[in-house]
Amino acid sequence: MPEGTPVEREGQRLEFKLDWNDSAKKTVVAFANSDGGRIVVGVDDDGTPVGVEDVDACMLRAMQSISNGISPDLARFVDIGSGVRSGRPVVVVDVRPGTDRPYYLRDRGPRPSGVYIRLGAGSIPASEPAILEMLRDTSRVPFERTVSVDQSLTFDAASGEFGEAGIPFGDGERRSLGLVDGDGLYTNLAWLLSDQCTASIKAAVFEGADKLTFTSREEFSGSLFSQFRGVAEYVNRFNSTRSTFDESLRRRDRRDYSPAVVREALLNLVVHRDYSLTGPALVSMFDDRMELVNFGGLPRGMTRGDMMLGVSLQRNPGLAAILYRLRWVEAYGTGIPKILDDYRDAPVQPGFEVSDNAFKLTLPSHNPSARPRDGGPFPPRSRRPSPPRPRTVGWRSIWPRARRGSPARSCRSGPGSRAPAPANCCPR
Numbered sequence: 001m002p003e004g005t006p007v008e009r010e011g012q013r014l015e016f017k018l019d020w021n022d023s024a025k026k027t028v029v030a031f032a033n034s035d036g037g038r039i040v041v042g043v044d045d046d047g048t049p050v051g052v053e054d055v056d057a058c059m060l061r062a063m064q065s066i067s068n069g070i071s072p073d074l075a076r077f078v079d080i081g082s083g084v085r086s087g088r089p090v091v092v093v094d095v096r097p098g099t100d101r102p103y104y105l106r107d108r109g110p111r112p113s114g115v116y117i118r119l120g121a122g123s124i125p126a127s128e129p130a131i132l133e134m135l136r137d138t139s140r141v142p143f144e145r146t147v148s149v150d151q152s153l154t155f156d157a158a159s160g161e162f163g164e165a166g167i168p169f170g171d172g173e174r175r176s177l178g179l180v181d182g183d184g185l186y187t188n189l190a191w192l193l194s195d196q197c198t199a200s201i202k203a204a205v206f207e208g209a210d211k212l213t214f215t216s217r218e219e220f221s222g223s224l225f226s227q228f229r230g231v232a233e234y235v236n237r238f239n240s241t242r243s244t245f246d247e248s249l250r251r252r253d254r255r256d257y258s259p260a261v262v263r264e265a266l267l268n269l270v271v272h273r274d275y276s277l278t279g280p281a282l283v284s285m286f287d288d289r290m291e292l293v294n295f296g297g298l299p300r301g302m303t304r305g306d307m308m309l310g311v312s313l314q315r316n317p318g319l320a321a322i323l324y325r326l327r328w329v330e331a332y333g334t335g336i337p338k339i340l341d342d343y344r345d346a347p348v349q350p351g352f353e354v355s356d357n358a359f360k361l362t363l364p365s366h367n368p369s370a371r372p373r374d375g376g377p378f379p380p381r382s383r384r385p386s387p388p389r390p391r392t393v394g395w396r397s398i399w400p401r402a403r404r405g406s407p408a409r410s411c412r413s414g415p416g417s418r419a420p421a422p423a424n425c426c427p428r
Helices: 022-033 055-069 128-138 156-164 171-176 188-193 224-237 259-271 304-309 317-325 335-342
Strands: 014-017 037-041 078-085 088-095 116-119 122-125 201-206 214-221 241-245 251-255 281-285 289-295 351-354 358-364 409-413
Touching: 014 022, 022 037, 022 055, 022 088, 022 116, 022 122, 055 078, 055 088, 156 224, 188 224, 188 317, 201 224, 214 224, 224 259, 224 281, 259 281, 259 289, 259 317, 259 335, 259 358, 304 335, 304 351
Parallel strands: 014 037, 201 281
Antiparallel strands: 037 088, 078 088, 116 122, 201 214, 214 409, 241 251, 281 289, 289 358, 351 358
């Protein structure tokens, strides 16, 4: 840098440092995660050049600090040189925007305490949503295989499921399943199976055919194993059994929704969700139907016709492979055909709605009395409020194993609830 060059003020893409230190390393991370920038070492915060005693030593420290202390490798995006300001030697570090964001301090990992972004003239920790956005924008690998923002994960529920199936779940197995990457960091697949997973499922029961009045609602978070079991039992609680008698006075019992179909629909909700998008999956029960809404449209290259034929393109292949190994799913691509077969002779067929970022499955009730025949209001249903457990065929008839492991974290509210929901439990 030529002598006599006027000193700029610090800003979005410029920062001054008296010497190279850990603060300078944070600034490099922030520049790489933002729009790039320049660090001038040997200049006071007010822009006054003070110089660097040993330029070569300072350049070496900067090079080693960036090489050893920042991940992913940032070397090709950094240029380190020397210059002169007001007759005093300085070191200039130019940082270009990186293509493998988020960049982070290696000793802190890809979490807010290790990931920095530039805001004005300062470098600040990135929020978790900002980190996830960087991962979505720049990742070259599926969401499952990217590094989890949360590295403090536990697996009580998952360990219980693997133990019940007689499958080891130690460090080696977690690595082979894709829960741990080559650097020993937990992946997002591990986060989905962990007790800390926040990609929740919200379930609610409504009066009538709209969402004006609800009678119950809960939100399930934690391991996907616990979420599935929790929401399955919730749906079962409100899945009524109705009895009719034939000409020979033999009783015929039928539930509003076949338990096997409910199981397939909920498994599809878990397996095919786009977990890179924030927001809960939704399960809504009405007097005449059940709606399941999921983030993520059809995978790229797949059509609605393909889906109806049972063609399957896995959005989360690692998760699907684990559930197949645990015998939660029988085979890929059988869920939709099973649902259609159950409604083969039904007067109202299931509905499928697809957008770019969402998928909605509508299951009609099997009991015609639950549906108005003249478009009028729905009659009151005897199932609400319902007993804690129906005395007829229950969920365990299709899911015989006892529940175990960590239960899904949930909160409930609504008329008839004896205990108030904990503060800040369920965002409304």
